């Protein structure tokens with residue numbers, strides 16, 4: 358486990374090389390908002406390249422979820438695992454992606470505690486680029502998780518009536534929702550004292566949000582007050598919309614509900630995040 | 639190549655009554671500054687003096703609570719982007735990404751500054767070469783030694799040549815060799831026309847590098863000037879004598895006190911004594927002759943202006959941070975002269 362560090366000598370560097378590297382030259386024109394955001398996305402991709410284990414949460418975690426829920430509850434809840442899977446899979450997809458959005462906040466919080474963030478903040482760039490780039494990279498992670506889940510599902514007998522187009526539309530809607538929900542965690546990530554605190558706060562919100570929903574069971578058997586919550590819960594609307602899109606019987610109302618929730622989340626939490634981000638520390 | 643003209647071509651930084659408070663603590667407490675463009679300006683002060691807060695405020699990372707400051711004529715509050723595009727800051731703690739390679743760090747920052755992908759790569763290669771990091775360029779930064787990280791950090795600050803660079807304690811925690819390398823870089827930067835504002839707790843570092851020094855204590859500048867002026871303000875010079883045999887120190891102290899007519903101090907180094915004297919070289923020569931006559935062997939002596947350590951003591955009535963003084967004065971007085 359020991360790493361030997363070989364210190365290269367600077368003495369070997371000719372004066373001229375140092376001087377020419379330091380000589381002043383024209384500054385480039387300011388990077389565009391898009392280019393700056395993509396650069397931050399590239400940074401996230403490089404980190405995954407160096408530590409591929411980071412992808413555990415978007416590969417193994419979803420596989421375990423699908424397998425566990427299908428075989429543990431499938432028989433009891435829907436008569437047979439394969440019948441249950443048709444309803445469950447879109448729900449598990451929604452739930453898994455919702456859960457992994459919280460890592461956005463954790464990563465941001467970890468970043469801030471390091472000096473690199475000061476450097477980013479002192480660059481003359483479009484300020485939200487750091488966050489937007491991060492969210493773009495996360496969208497790629499969510500896509501990867503979705504592909505894994507759908508593939509495992511199909512292997513287990515999931516047969517979406519809406520065909521590939523329905524599946525792609527459902528995943529697209531899910532990505533929009535995940536992007537919107539991520540702004541909640543960026544705000545939490547900027548507020549929380551430690552990365553662990555970010556996860557604790559996120560779990561406190563995500564547990565009721567994902568379980569008090571229609572992901573696993575039909576809410577008809579639940580007490581009235583729980584049903585009331587389930588019916589306004591964005592996760593329920595998203596799960597219903599995803600099922601509809603995948604099986605080719607989507608109801609416009611559910612999709613509209615989801616998009617309204619997305620708009621509300623971004624409208625509230627993006628400005629809060631940006632304010633917290635600009636705040637000095 | 640052309641650098642656009644400043645509003646006031648002679649001043650890199652002007653500040654008056656600058657204040658930054660954290661709750662009750664006035665970390666920067668009414669600072670006036672006039673930092674000339676070109677050369678090295680040093681902020682010297684012990685831990686907690688307010689050096690970091692002062693430069694973070696000047697680099698627009700913190701908003702001042704009072705007073706005002708201009709960087710190359712641009713107000714730090716009203717024109718932060720104009721300031722940001724002229725300065726760069728190398729923080730006290732590594733401000734590079736440990737989970738990326740050295741080259742990736744530089745390319746990323748180059749892209750963020752607006753270089754094309756090709757230009758950013760080329761610039762990264764050029765800087766890695768110049769800073770002796772070419773071999774290590776493709777390794778993750780977390781495997782770098784402290785000195786290498788510092789160099790990368792400074793390289794990252796000059797991808798787009800800044801007109802003013804803030805270096806916050808650039809050599810704290812570095813071994814003497816790495817410290818010399820950083821000094822080389824600072825001198826090269828200045829030679830190319832960049833203004834450097836560096837903070838340090840090391841008295842000898844400010845003495846060697848800085849053209850002008852502001853001594854900071856409790857958020858206030860308690861003295862400002864060239865190293866020579868600061869020393870002169872304290873009034874007298876000092877003689878330092880090192881003996882061959884620590885056993886002979888009491889004897890040497892007695893003889894010197896007699897010959898010089900001033901109190902002679904025993905230093906923490908068991909073979910060293912020192913005394914404040916006027917600029918009377920003759921008296922000192924006489925005193926050394928006395929030592930020789932009494933058979934006290936002297937390995938080394940110096941007669942000079944007071945050290946900045948003594949300046950600090952004289953100005954504040956308390957010594958600069960003890961640990962920093964100890965390892966800054968001793969280390970490499972001789973090797974650097976070479």
Ligand SMILES: Nc1ncnc2c1ncn2[C@@H]1O[C@H](COP(=O)(O)OP(=O)(O)O)[C@@H](O)[C@H]1O
Nearest residue numbers: 638660663665684685686687688689690691692
């Ligand atoms: N973010 C902060 N919040 C509260 N107090 C701070 C903060 N940063 C610095 N301080 C306080 O301000 C004073 C000056 O600190 P600093 O500027 O870091 O000094 P230096 O860099 O000279 O060691 C210290 O008393 C320190 O505790």
Ligand SMILES: [Mg+2]
Nearest residue numbers: 689690691730
């Ligand atoms: Mg500091």
